[in-house]
Amino acid sequence: MDEHHKTTSSAEAAVIEHRAYARVGLLGNPSDVYYGRTISFTASNFWATVRLQPSDDLVIQPHLTHDLVVFRSLHHLVNRLDSEGYYGGVRLLMAICKVFFDYCKENAIELEARNFTLSYDTNIPRQAGLSGSSAIVCAALSCLLDFHKVRHLIKVEVRPGLILNAEKQLGIVAGLQDRVAQVYGGLVYMEFAKEDMDTLGHGIYTPMDVSLLPPLHLIYAENPSDSGKVHSTVRQRWLNGDEFIISSMTEVADIALEGRTALLEKDYAKLASLMNRNFDLRRSMFGDDALGALNIEMVEVARRVGAASKFTGSGGAVIVFCPDGPLQVKLLEDECRKAGFKLEQIEVIPSLLNEVDLQTLSK
Secondary structure (H helix, E strand, O other), X not given: OOOOEEEEOOOOOOEEEEEEEEEEEEEOOOHHHHOOEEEEEEEEEEEEEEEEEEOOOOEEOOOXXXXXXXXXXXXXXXXHHHHHOOOOOHHHHHHHXXXXXXXXXXXXXXXXXXXXXXXXEEOOOOOOOOOHHHHHHHHHHHHHHHHOOOHHHOOOOOHHHHHHHHHHOOOOOOXXXXXXXXXXXXXXXXXXXXXHHHHOOOOEEEEEOHHHOXXXXXXXXXXXXXXXXXXXXXXXXXXXXXXHHHHHHHHHHHHHHHHHHHHHOOOHHHHHHHHHHHHHHHHHHHOHHHHOHHHHHHHHHHHHOOOEEEEOOOOOEEEEEOOOOHHHHHHHHHHHHHHOOEEEEOOEOOEOOOHHHHHHOOO
């Protein structure tokens, strides 16, 4: 077994453990929620782990840190809520259990009447635009698929929608892109054409070779903004037929299409210009107030040393490409240190799909 999936046998029962990784949007975001195209990948720098153990009762186990309910003082409680928010991972695990059960019922997939205990851990920074919530849900879904032995019955293309549905039940604003990247692993080119979304219920997802990527870096802040609030006004304007938003979003989607060709040809100068253009278009649509000064500064820090940069998601972290190599990276390190940002090289994870998964893919 690899580190992404562990099964421990004992005389009584098997423990199932799955890991899902942070998602980095390389190009095309946020057009995935506007029938566009994106390229995303998963990074092994950060991950969430979910563990399933058979048990007499069905138990969703709170995390000692992320689901804290005992505090030293009122001051401690308030500080905690200011930095971490009101929600941990328990609600995410509950939601995917419900969505999984409902899907199996609707599709006549029989589930054996067995109980389990679900627990989780994560080191994905909160509100950093790295899809920390969906990583927990994704890992939990993998555990449920294996525990109930139904991995072969629920197609890979369908799974991101189940993860998204679980999050939507909790009021989380998101698109399919993040969940596709986390289910598939590796580097994935995605097309969300309206016709496919309406008829299939999902987009067309094409895995790409991770070796096509140049060295990339991640900038993130200790106290980033809430990534769930950024889509709001743009979404309404798009629905209202705003020509500027519609044409800009079409151009963002085209950036992913051009980016796919650039990667296949290893045209990294083109990739750099596309990354910068992607962010500039997002900025013109959303405006500086919505994006937040801290998020914009992360992008500007990279640009000051001549690097290409854009959001990994909706803010909180930035993906950076230094086309001039190690010396440019060193300059970036110095700038990040001065600005109080964290910088690390991204480690891209290869595809996570196993043989059973691959057999469910649409031919």
